[in-house]
Amino acid sequence: MEGERREARGKGQKCGRGPRRLPFIFASCLLPLAFCLPPASAAGWVRQRSGTFAWLHAVYFVDGRRGWAVGGKGALLTTADGGASWTQATPPPTDDALRDLFFIDELNGWMVCEREWFRLKTERDRRSYFLKTGDGGRTWARVEAPGADGRLAGLRFADAAHGWAFGEMGALYATTDGGRTWARQRVPSRHLLLGAFFLDARQGWLVGAGATALYTSDGGATWHEGSVPASGARLNAVTFADARRGWAVGAGGLVLATDDGGRTWRAQTSGVAADLRDVKFLDAREGWAVGAAGTVLHTTDGGATWRAEPPLTPHTLERLFFAGRTRGWAVGFGGTIIAFSEKP
Secondary structure (H helix, E strand, O other): OOOHHHHHHHOOOOOHHHHHHHHHHHHHHHHHHOOOOOOOOOOOEEEEOOOOOEEEEEEEOOOOOOOOOOOEEEEEEEOOOOOOOOOOOOOOOOOOOOEEEEEEEOOOOOEEEEHHHHHHHOOOEEEEEEEEEOOOOOOEEEEEEEOOOOEEEEEEEOOOEEEEEEHHHHHHEEEEOOOOOOOOOOOOOOEEEEEEEEOOOOOOOEEOOOOOOEEEEOOOOOOEOOOOOOOOOEEEEEEEOOOOEEEEHHHEEEEEEEEEOOOEEEEEEOOOOOOEEEEEEEOOOOEEEEEHHHHEEOOOOOOOOOOOOOOOOOOEEEEEEEEEOOEEEEEHHHHHHEEEEOOO
């Protein structure tokens, strides 16, 4: 019996020594793995709850926290915390479709609205009109849009005074007084204009259906056609990093690039067949594009190579917006909102 007790005490001592060594063994095993873990600054996209199933057509942020998203049936969402929570304006300023959204500064913003054809009471009624805010989106006032016929697809401002509205049949209207008056500009296209980018009050670009790619260097007094390799393609959006380097995206995964200010365009390989609806570049090398089937593409070499992000939604992503390099949002069908963040 005494021998058995001594053996039991011996086993207990061996077991007791074991746990004291385990922390060192455990730590030594995990040390190499620590270098394999993703860095804390890793970037990524996540879904945000919009609280609506409306098709969202546009999104705009004035900084990393305050933003708006708009869409069908008067959907007007706002956030003050970067999209962690979205709220619907109550009551909304309209129940018509809200097609586009642009803020000149934190207080002054514009929306392009579209009335359904069956809501038109007379032939003189216009399909499109504007809503304008001067108090950061708390209230919106209706402003008649220029043009007697056709729909407007969007608008952009280069500064508080100079803006452009564009749409069907090559319609383009410009303002030099902050939207109080608009004048039609002549463009060498009768196709639907879908996207625009203005570097300043003089230099800008337009894209649209029928492989339309236009550029101006005099504020739109004259517009010129760029040379596009994709005949008849529908171009949905355009962006520029500076006066020479730009990109446009369109149907069938089409990505075009220019390094001469839009005079000539060349095709880049996107690696996808989905329609691309919007594109934004943060500088001459890093850019993002979004489109059908939840497609999100990323490049860090000026579009020489594009990489598809893991999809977060099967729905079309229609519009993309970045507030600086580390915060971005994309919106689309079914009330979809996805957000990008990168920890500093």
